[in-house]
Amino acid sequence: MPDPITVAALYQFTAFEDPAHLRAPLFAACEEAGVKGTILLAREGINGTIAGDEAGISAVLDRIRALPGCAGLEVKFSAADTPPFARMKVRLKREIVTMGEPDIDPRASVGRYVDPDDWNALISDPDTLVIDTRNDYEVAVGSFEGAVDPKTPSFRDFPRWFRDNREELLAGKKKVAMFCTGGIRCEKSTSFLRAEGVEEVFHLKGGILKYLETVPEEESKWHGDCFVFDERVTVRHGLQTGDYGLCRACRRPVSLSDRASPAFEEGVSCPACFDERTEEQRARYRERQRQENLARKRGTAHVGAQLDKGDD
CATH class of the missing domain: 3.30.70.100 (Alpha-Beta Plaits)
Incomplete structure (x- = not known):
């Protein structure tokens, strides 16, 4: 092997x-x-x-x-x-993770790092607001117990979401704890909150990946899978590869139930994006999938089918 x-x-x-x-x-x-x-x-x-x-x-x-x-x-x-x-x-790139806030500099100011072993205690504290800083399709496959989902399609949308909801989010909370896949988005999001005047800001050191690697599943407050920006699509506790596939049309994760939907066609569409694409686009995707299948039969890689690196 x-x-x-x-x-x-x-x-x-x-x-x-x-x-x-x-x-x-x-x-x-x-x-x-x-x-x-x-x-x-x-x-x-x-x-x-x-x-x-x-x-x-x-x-x-x-x-x-x-x-x-x-x-x-x-x-x-x-x-x-x-x-x-x-x-x-x-x-x-202009930014290594795109937030669109040119004055934010994590080298100058950032939230306090929290080791995975101490994370459960922090997010279980009723005085703590817990925010998932990832994109909506990532949150959909897994998140921490009690975390707020901003429902943002892009990290660039995070600053506006926080500013629009700040008063409601912070009501009755003394601390803000944020997390992301590997830690990089939290470098910017915690820096952003500090620039907005929020003092007690924390983030998970090493991100979800480090937590899933080091915290035993029986002690975990994580539910579901963690989306990753490569062909594994998702990982679980112990960083074992999950059961999700990938929609090549929209790059969203596809569950087993999604695959059973009439809206799912390998390489062409999934329930999340079927209504977002035209039949002309789907025809192009079918041709791309056909080329990928031919390449697979020949034992070669079809580079057009690979997944690009995202924000995290």
Whole structure:
């Protein structure tokens, strides 16, 4: 049986004077190490998820840690039985996680980190407001007990949601605890709340992934699966791959019951997006799915079918 594939989710907020200058050497290092995935570079730092064998991942992480301000790179490891990415991409972005608030700087101000072992006590405190900072389709497959779902389709919508609902959200609460998949969105969301004048702000160190890795299931306050931005789609306690598939049309997770719906067609539509797409679009998706099926029969990867890295 082949060794499991190492998956590394990483980020670091740091000042890159010229991120474009870093792109080609970093891509070359990943190619040389046989690593695939997506890395985002911006003036505010680096964010990404990569996969490969243990030696290859180690080599790439050493290269990233040698970049300015990246010695303390935040990395969360997990394993996959099959390759979660089809190719390697290194992209230049305005932000490594898009919030659209140019004055927010997690390097200057951020919430207090809470270790996974201490998280249950914090979110069980009735004085604590617990907010899930992820997108609506992520929250739909799992979240923490008692967490508020902003129902935002994009992280960019989070600031407006908080400002519009601030008075109601904070009524009777002394503390705010926030969480996300790997921790990066909380770096910005907690920084944002502090800029909005909220003092007692906390966030889960290492995100949901670290919690699911370290907290025993019998002690857990997590319900459901955690959406991840790769071909595993979701993970559970112990970071075991979940049962969800992926709709290639809208990139939302698809449950077993979704697959039984008349609105589900592999690679073409799911109940969540059927009414959002035209028949012309679905015809294009069917052709893409046909090409993917042919590539699978030939034993090759159809790169057009892969999942891009999202906000976290």
